[in-house]
Amino acid sequence: MKHSWYLYVEYDKKLRQKNKVAIAFMAVSVMILLFTNIVFSNVSHLLENLQQNCRTIMVQVPFKEKYLSMLKAEYAENPDIESVEEHWTGSPIHVETADPDIQKWAGGQYRVQFSEITDAAAKNSRQIKKKAELKENEILVPKYITIYIQMKNPYDVPSAWDDYTRPNLKGEELIGRTLQISFGDETAELVVRGVYDNAEITTAADGIFLSEAMTHRVAQETKTESNFSYHILIKDYEKMKIYQKEISDFAFAHFDTEDTGMDDTGNGWLIVGPAYGVGEQREASLTFINAASVMAGILAVVVMLWVGLGLFLSKVKMLNARGREFALLKAIGYRERQIRGILRMESIMLSAKVAAISGIIVGSLLIVYVGILLIWVNPLFYHVFMPRFQAGILFLTVLIVFLVPLAAYELSARRIKSVSSIEILR
Amino acid sequence: MKIEILNLSKTYNQKDYVLRDFSYTFESGHFYAIMGPSGVGKSTLLHILGLLDEKSSGEIRIDGQTLTVQGEEERADMRLLTFGFVFQEFFLNPKLTVLENVMVPLHIHPEYQGKENWDKKRKRAKELLKQFQIDEYENRYPNELSGGEQQRVGIARALANNPEVILADEPTGNLDEKNEENIFSYLKALTEEGKIVIVVSHNETVKNYADFIITLRKE
Numbered sequence: 001m002k003h004s005w006y007l008y009v010e011y012d013k014k015l016r017q018k019n020k021v022a023i024a025f026m027a028v029s030v031m032i033l034l035f036t037n038i039v040f041s042n043v044s045h046l047l048e049n050l051q052q053n054c055r056t057i058m059v060q061v062p063f064k065e066k067y068l069s070m071l072k073a074e075y076a077e078n079p080d081i082e083s084v085e086e087h088w089t090g091s092p093i094h095v096e097t098a099d100p101d102i103q104k105w106a107g108g109q110y111r112v113q114f115s116e117i118t119d120a121a122a123k124n125s126r127q128i129k130k131k132a133e134l135k136e137n138e139i140l141v142p143k144y145i146t147i148y149i150q151m152k153n154p155y156d157v158p159s160a161w162d163d164y165t166r167p168n169l170k171g172e173e174l175i176g177r178t179l180q181i182s183f184g185d186e187t188a189e190l191v192v193r194g195v196y197d198n199a200e201i202t203t204a205a206d207g208i209f210l211s212e213a214m215t216h217r218v219a220q221e222t223k224t225e226s227n228f229s230y231h232i233l234i235k236d237y238e239k240m241k242i243y244q245k246e247i248s249d250f251a252f253a254h255f256d257t258e259d260t261g262m263d264d265t266g267n268g269w270l271i272v273g274p275a276y277g278v279g280e281q282r283e284a285s286l287t288f289i290n291a292a293s294v295m296a297g298i299l300a301v302v303v304m305l306w307v308g309l310g311l312f313l314s315k316v317k318m319l320n321a322r323g324r325e326f327a328l329l330k331a332i333g334y335r336e337r338q339i340r341g342i343l344r345m346e347s348i349m350l351s352a353k354v355a356a357i358s359g360i361i362v363g364s365l366l367i368v369y370v371g372i373l374l375i376w377v378n379p380l381f382y383h384v385f386m387p388r389f390q391a392g393i394l395f396l397t398v399l400i401v402f403l404v405p406l407a408a409y410e411l412s413a414r415r416i417k418s419v420s421s422i423e424i425l426r
Numbered sequence: 427m428k429i430e431i432l433n434l435s436k437t438y439n440q441k442d443y444v445l446r447d448f449s450y451t452f453e454s455g456h457f458y459a460i461m462g463p464s465g466v467g468k469s470t471l472l473h474i475l476g477l478l479d480e481k482s483s484g485e486i487r488i489d490g491q492t493l494t495v496q497g498e499e500e501r502a503d504m505r506l507l508t509f510g511f512v513f514q515e516f517f518l519n520p521k522l523t524v525l526e527n528v529m530v531p532l533h534i535h536p537e538y539q540g541k542e543n544w545d546k547k548r549k550r551a552k553e554l555l556k557q558f559q560i561d562e563y564e565n566r567y568p569n570e571l572s573g574g575e576q577q578r579v580g581i582a583r584a585l586a587n588n589p590e591v592i593l594a595d596e597p598t599g600n601l602d603e604k605n606e607e608n609i610f611s612y613l614k615a616l617t618e619e620g621k622i623v624i625v626v627s628h629n630e631t632v633k634n635y636a637d638f639i640i641t642l643r644k645e
Contacts, residue, residue, distance in 0.1 A: 328517045331478060332531045333506025333587070335499050421478050 029307040030359025030401050031366060055237050057244055058087070059251050060229035060271040061260050070254055071230050071247075080243070082233040130196055134211035138193040139179065141171040141208050171195035183218045190214070240274065248272035308400055312408045320412065323419055331421040340413045347409040348402075355401045363397075427454045427489060427590045427622060429475070434484035436470050443645070444470045448484070450640060454590070457617050458624045459636035466642040468626040469595055475624065476509045476593045477501045506534060510584030512594035512613075516576045518568040524579050525551050525564040531586045554582035558612060574605030581612055592616060594625040603631075610635040 061067065068086050075081045130140055174192045181188050196209060210218070234243055251260075251272055260270035329339055429452040436445040445467035452458055460468045473479035475486075477495060486493040495501050505511075518527045528551040532538045538547045555561040558578040560571075568576055577597060584592055594613060598606040606629060613623050614635045625632055633639055 324517065325519060328519075329530070330502070331476075331505065331511050332583070333502050333504075334534055335502045338534060422473050 027355060027358045027362070029310050030355045030397065031363035032303060033307040033359075033363075033397050033400065035363055035366060035370075052233060054274075055082075055234045055240065057232045057234060057240065057247055057272065057274060058229045059232065059247060061251075061255060067255060067259075068230055071232065071250075074250060075232060075247070080235055080239055082235050084230065084232050087229050087231040130194070131209045132212070134193060134209065134214075136211050136213040136217075137188070137190050139181075139190045139208050139210055139214075140194055140196045141174050141192050143171045143195045143197050186217075188214070188217075244273060308404050312404050316408045316412050320415070323415075326416055326419045327421040330419065336416055339416050343409055343413055343416075344406075347405050351402045351405045355405070356398060359401065360397065428452070428487075429591070429622065430485075430487040430490075431475075432485040432487070434471070434474065434486070435482050436467065436474060436479070437482045445474075445642075446645065448642075452591075452622050452624060454620045454622055455617050456622060456637040457614050457635055458622070458638045458640060459632045460624065460626045460640045460642065461628070461632070462642035463644065464628075466644055468642055471642070472593050472595055472624065472626050475591075476511060477505050506531065506587060508589055508591055510587065510589035510592045512577070512580050512584045512592065512597045514596035514599040516568070516573075516580045516600075518576055518579055518583075520568055523565050523567055524555065524560065524571070527568065527579055528554055528582045528586055531583060535587050551582070551586065554585055555579075558582050572605075573601050574608060577601060577605070577609055578612065581609070585616070589621070591622045591624065594623070594627075596627055596629075597625060598627065598629055598631070606631050 059067075059071065068084070072084045076084050134140065171192075172195055175194060177192050178189050179192060181190055190210075232243070232247060234240055251270055255270060326339055330336070431448060431450050431452075434445060434448040435443055437443045448467075448471065460471060462468055470479065474481050495504055518524075519530070522530070525548070529547055532547045532550060537543070538550070552561060552564065555564055558581060560575055560578050560582070563571060563575065563579075568579065571579070577600075581592075581594075581597075584594075592613065597613070598609050601609065610625075610632055613625060616623055617637070625636070
């Protein structure tokens, strides 16, 4: 290896000029490979979540550990059930504001709402430290704000909540402003102390942080820390309706009416049903989701094959174009293994320098740039296209980038043996 | 050095001979021109002499010792240390400068191995460029030179390892009259250093420089 390196350095320092088109192709291919892989990873993650949502039955009631235990004891071992878990759904706190700027952002609509981020949602991020520093009358708002607005319809009846977002809606602009929050029958005026980076909390990107004292006060008033529900994931979507009834009957029979607030007619806090309103539309969309998932997978595989084949062929072409050079080297006394050594070093260096460094670094930067661009267009893309570190994807890309040119080299290196100096130099 | 060739034959099918029963002795300090019509086996003879091709029968003796080279690696070593090749189409690497082209054989020569011999290697290549009056072009690329200048680089490369035998296959095939004479003069000058120069050529001018003319004929 040492001798090969020496020969490579001595003989062929100008490798990069050998075939600019092929090298550019390799670099661009690696970028495409990386980009496609990460997009596929994000999209498939999103689709997986959507699919999971369609198979989830939610039992919503103020959280009690005993109910989770009861549900687990009843259903965790059931072969039709994939999992039984607690799930945070939101806070009883609403922030409403008459702030004219926020009203303006909201497009003149009359109500803006944030919800609270619980410790549970924030516990794995460094944002939790910021919460500890808050005074009672202070809050943190997201860096990028997603506003939920209750739309008015022509009949002046509040309709369903719609997501409403605006580009460039930056939390920093709220710092120092006073927002009014309401919880139960109480209200309080709180000052925005700062922002937190909601890129780190994907489960509640629109939430606010309250101080510990304020959280406690809200809990006292509303009798709960926050709203939890129990999510029961059914393996087969076709059995959703069966289990919805069965779980509903179970909860009504076993949960305390004090906690569920149920009256004789069965009305109360307890809600049992598909977590995300899986109706006929959702049912139909499942087919689409499955098809889209398969298509995204096929696309990723096709791109990987295309890039792999392209890398392979460009490398083979580069080596084949140098037949006369190898013939000359053989004629003047280079041994076959010395030529192979040079080529092996070239392949490694080419992969390392051209494809790996330029492709992976530039590709990664491209991904971050596209991610930022998308978030600038619409902050909701946080959930879809957050530029995360994808170790597995990076490893796969590096593996392809290194192994494919080396495989091409190994194939072409066999040709060196058959290169006849006489035929070529004649 | 003395190279004796005894009854050398080359055939590809045991029936049609490219070369048949050729015998000759080449000695140091002489310029040999091998001439004859196309297809008579001139280049084949040169390739067998330079161990690029294998003979079908016959014997080659170097200084009285029968040449018995076994295996491709041994042949490569022999080519490196004993023979220098000059080609009609020069075969310079277009991506390397003139100096780097001359240094190519030195990278694998036992006397020039290792980083510590880098300067020695450059010095040797520069001396050769000076000898052939192309030292001012050392940093140029082959395509920036005329045909005659490129062939001088080719000869310098052939001499880099200080071989005792120079084998030239139509070295002036792509050159004009003036450059032909120059190249033959340079090759002739090498015989004064005791080298054996064997040139295959159709060019009648070579007769003015050759000490011996070997004319091959078809059977």
